[in-house]
Structures are given as structure tokens and as C-alpha cells.
Amino acid sequence: MRLTCTVNGKVETIDDVWPGESLLYVLRERMGLPGAKNACEQGECGSCSVHLDEILVCACLVAAGQVEGAEIKTVEGLAGATDLHPVQQAYLDAGAVQCGFCTPGLIVATVDLLEKNADPSDSEIREALAGNLCRCTGYSKILDAVRLAAVRLEGAGKH
Amino acid sequence: MEFFRPATLIDALALKSTHPTALCINGGTDVMVELNFDRKRPETLLDLSAISELSEWSDHGDSILLGAGVPYTRIYQELAEELPGLAMASRTVGSLQIRNKGGVGGNLGSASPAGDAHPPLLASGAAVNVASVNGTRAIDINEFFLGPKKNAMNPEEIITSVLIPKARGGQQYSKIGTRNAMVIAVCSFGIAIDANNKSVGTGIGSAGPTPLRAHEAESYAATHLDWVNGSAVTPEMMKEFGALVAAASRPIDDVRGTAAYRRHSLAVISGRCLKWAWTSTQDMRSK
Numbered sequence: 050m051r052l053t054c055t056v057n058g059k060v061e062t063i064d065d066v067w068p069g070e071s072l073l074y075v076l077r078e079r080m081g082l083p084g085a086k087n088a089c090e091q092g093e094c095g096s097c098s099v100h101l102d103e104i105l106v107c108a109c110l111v112a113a114g115q116v117e118g119a120e121i122k123t124v125e126g127l128a129g130a131t132d133l134h135p136v137q138q139a140y141l142d143a144g145a146v147q148c149g150f151c152t153p154g155l156i157v158a159t160v161d162l163l164e165k166n167a168d169p170s171d172s173e174i175r176e177a178l179a180g181n182l183c184r185c186t187g188y189s190k191i192l193d194a195v196r197l198a199a200v201r202l203e204g205a206g207k208h
Numbered sequence: 209m210e211f212f213r214p215a216t217l218i219d220a221l222a223l224k225s226t227h228p229t230a231l232c233i234n235g236g237t238d239v240m241v242e243l244n245f246d247r248k249r250p251e252t253l254l255d256l257s258a259i260s261e262l263s264e265w266s267d268h269g270d271s272i273l274l275g276a277g278v279p280y281t282r283i284y285q286e287l288a289e290e291l292p293g294l295a296m297a298s299r300t301v302g303s304l305q306i307r308n309k310g311g312v313g314g315n316l317g318s319a320s321p322a323g324d325a326h327p328p329l330l331a332s333g334a335a336v337n338v339a340s341v342n343g344t345r346a347i348d349i350n351e352f353f354l355g356p357k358k359n360a361m362n363p364e365e366i367i368t369s370v371l372i373p374k375a376r377g378g379q380q381y382s383k384i385g386t387r388n389a390m391v392i393a394v395c396s397f398g399i400a401i402d403a404n405n406k407s408v409g410t411g412i413g414s415a416g417p418t419p420l421r422a423h424e425a426e427s428y429a430a431t432h433l434d435w436v437n438g439s440a441v442t443p444e445m446m447k448e449f450g451a452l453v454a455a456a457s458r459p460i461d462d463v464r465g466t467a468a469y470r471r472h473s474l475a476v477i478s479g480r481c482l483k484w485a486w487t488s489t490q491d492m493r494s495k
């Protein structure tokens with residue numbers, strides 16, 4: 050089938066899509082957007098997190114046919130022309146990135162959290178990021194990064 | 209593979225009648241795992257997620273009519289007051305990403321004994337509304353689950369909504385698992401106290417071939433709760449109630465836990481749920 054959807058603000062038309070393949074496959078294999086990672090393909094790890102019509106989802110659990118006409122935002126759409134998104138910068142500054150495999154998914158999930166809750170408590174951060182697994186950091190630097198991003202975004206009045 | 213994405217329920221029902229083997233997909237959180245791992249290769253996928261009437265809920269006085277596709281996130285954000293038990297259960301499902309997509313229609317469609325929506329629906333006496341080109345029918349939740357992953361639907365039917373009585377007393381949901389998130393219940397328990405009818409409803413999850421009621425525990429609680437003065441649930445009542453819940457379960461040993469552990473933990477969590485739900489029943493009264 051032919052699929053038309055908006056990805057990171059640009060209308061895209063993709064041909065020869067098998068409707069039962071995942072949005073993750075479409076992004077990575079058909080559109081050359083490898084930011085969302087493929088690890089488990091069963092919703093367990095969160096490394097494929099993207100925004101679908103403003104809602105945080107696992108791209109591996111959305112069928113390609115379901116995103117016809119939808120608006121998708123991936124980690125590739127976050128940075129500006131010269132600067133990283135404040136959440137990306139906070140992950141770097143806090144040392145929350147080791148191998149980096151989980152990072153895109155965690156960054157998208159953190160952006161989602163801070164858009165809804167500018168000043169989350171630690172338990173709110175933990176609940177919001179519970180669907181994103183990291184095998185390297187032990188999570189404490191990730192929590193630091195989220196707190197740092199919250200402070201900086203608050204300061205910049207970006208909400 | 210054929211893929212249909214109807215915009216209205218009428219179109220969806222027509223497609224389901226001409227393609228009765230079509231696999232429905234709504235949130236996709238169960239279906240996509242099956243597709244990704246090649247466990248299912250349906251000839252036809254029927255996507256229900258574009259049908260707006262399935263993703264809405266409405267207030268029907270004593271009850272809430274919950275569209276089959278309303279995601280869990282919206283249930284606990286919008287209906288925590290009216291449906292506290294279902295809201296609590298919804299909040300334990302998977303992770304935020306899963307709760308943003310998955311909903312009660314898909315949970316009932318999968319009919320897993322571990323589905324978190326099922327115990328609260330049993331406890332409050334919900335009815336599942338299904339439709340086909342031939343008409344609609346309401347299936348009593350007590351008659352909905354036929355076996356592991358088997359429900360009472362016909363191939364040409366689609367779940368449209370669930371009619372759930374609003375809370376008329378305290379409700380609770382408790383779930384045993386290894387983490388606070390992303391856990392398929394080792395066992396779970398839901399309770400709904402009805403202070404108007406002086407009755408108690410229960411639901412047991414993940415401890416039998418289907419979700420179950422604990423009928424004897426319900427009658428025990430109804431006769432032993434102090435409906436007049438509202439005095440607290442005693443440790444003896446918690447113990448007896450828990451024992452009756454455990455006796456009503458039919459668990460097996462599997463990778464998530466042994467039958468003995470499930471019985472034991474059910475007795476503990478159900479006793480606590482009774483106490484907590486009774487306390488909130490009194491709080492609701494004093495308001």
C-alpha cells in the first residue's frame with residue numbers, strides 16, 4: 050500500500066508498505082530514520098518511543114496502516130539547526146548516556162513528560178519513564194538529566 | 209494482507225460480516241506483538257482505531273458507557289471518580305506507552321486470565337456491548353470469559369462499549385508482580401463495595417483459566433460488614449475473607465509463580481483490599 054503521513058513536520062509518501070509491518074519498520078527501513086531503536090519489538094523496552102498525534106507510543110506496536118494521515122514526531126525532529134533540544138543537552142551534561150541505545154527513546158519520553166508536567170517529582174519521573182529500559186546507567190544519571198532539563202526548560206520559559 | 213480502516217462503526221460491522229476471519233486491531237498492543245513475532249498472519253486486518261464513537265465515553269446516570277477503544281490513560285485521568293477500581297487497574301497496565309494505546313476492548317478481545325481490566329469489571333457487574341450487522345447484544349461480564357483467551361463473541365461481532373455501574377462505595381485493585389510497572393499480574397484482585405445494596409463484588413485475575421468471582425467471599429463480606437455504624441474491618445474478617453477468596457481461585461504453577469504462592473498472595477491482598485475499600489466507603493459516606 051501507499052502510506053502518506055507527516056513525519057517531523059514534513060508530509061511523506063511511502064510506497065510498497067506492507068500494512069501489517071510496524072511504524073518502527075517504516076521509520077527505520079523505509080524512511081532512513083534510525084533514531085527510534087529496535088530492540089524487543091514487543092513494547093517492553095521503550096527504545097522505539099515516538100510521538101503519534103501528540104501521544105507517546107512504542108512505534109513497534111503501531112501497524113503501518115494505522116498511521117495513514119497521522120502526524121509522527123521522532124527524536125530526529127527535536128534538535129534545532131545548530132542546538133540540541135534542552136532535553137538532549139541535559140542528557141549529555143548529566144552523563145546519562147553510556148552506550149546510547151536507550152537514549153533516543155528516553156529523550157522522547159522525557160520530552161513527553163516535561164510537556165505535561167514542568168516540575169515532576171522523582172516518583173512522577175519514575176512512573177513516566179518506567180517503560181524505557183537502560184542496561185548501562187543504573188538510571189540515577191537519567192533521573193539527574195530529567196531534573197536538569199526541567200530546571201533549564203523552566204528557566205527558559207519554554208512550556 | 210488486506211487492511212481496512214473504516215471511519216464508522218456501520219462500515220466496520222459490514223466488513224466484519226463479509227470478512228469474519230478478519231483480525232480486529234485497536235491499540236495494537238497485543239496484536240502487533242503477534243504480528244512482529246510471526247505468531248499470526250491474518251489475511252485481513254480490521255483497524256478500529258479511526259472510529260471515533262469507539263474512543264469516547266459517556267455518562268448514563270448510574271453508569272458509564274465506556275467505548276471499547278478509550279485508552280487506559282484516559283480512563284484513569286477522566287474516570288477515577290466514577291470508576292475507581294477500573295482506574296486503579298488501568299494505571300497498573302504496562303507502561304505509559306502501552307496505556308496510551310491499549311484499552312478495555314482489546315483487553316476483553318484478548319480475554320487473557322491476567323487482563324487487568326477484568327477483575328474490576330467483574331466486581332462492579334459490567335456488561336459488554338457487542339454488535340454485528342444483525343444487531344447488538346449485551347453480554348453479562350459473568351458470561352463473557354469462556355476459557356483462557358476465549359470469550360463469548362461470535363466471529364462477525366465487534367465490541368463497541370462496556371456499560372459499567374458507577375461506584376456506590378469503595379473500590380480497590382491490587383496486583384502482585386516483580387516491579388511497579390510493566391508487569392503481567394502473578395495474581396490480582398478487585399473489589400467493589402455497593403453501599404446502597406449492601407453488597408460486595410469481587411474479581412480474581414491470573415489465578416484460574418478465566419478471571420473469576422469469589423462468590424462465598426462476597427456473601428461473607430456482605431453479612432459481616434457493619435453497614436449500620438461503619439465500624440472498621442477486623443483482622444479476623446480480613447483473614448476469613450482472604451481465605452474464601454483463595455479458595456475460590458483455581459491457580460496453576462507457571463513461569464510467573466506457583467499455585468501455592470498465588471493462593472497465599474490472593475488471601476493477603478484481598479483482605480487488604482476489603483479493609484481499604486471499606487475505609488473509603490466510610491469516607492464517601494461522610495462527604
Ligand SMILES: Cc1cc2nc3c(=O)[nH]c(=O)nc-3n(C[C@H](O)[C@H](O)[C@H](O)COP(=O)(O)OP(=O)(O)OC[C@H]3O[C@@H](n4cnc5c(N)ncnc54)[C@H](O)[C@@H]3O)c2cc1C
Nearest residue numbers: 092234235236237238239302310311314315317323324367
Ligand atoms: C509491553 C506490554 C505490557 C502489557 N502490560 C499489560 C498489563 O500490565 N496488563 C494487561 O492487562 N495487559 C497488558 N498488556 C496487554 C495489552 O496491552 C492489553 O491487553 C490491552 O488492553 C490491549 O488493548 P489494545 O487496544 O492494544 O488491543 P489490540 O492489540 O488492538 O487487540 C487485542 C485483541 O482484542 C481484539 N479486539 C480489539 N478491539 C476489539 C473490539 N473493539 N472488538 C472485538 N475485538 C477487539 C483484537 O482482535 C485482538 O484479538 C501489555 C502489552 C504489552 C505489549
Ligand code: FES
Nearest residue numbers: 089090092095109
Ligand atoms: S522495540 Fe518497541 S518497545 Fe522495544
Ligand code: FES
Nearest residue numbers: 147148183184185
Ligand atoms: S546507555 Fe546503554 S542502554 Fe542506556
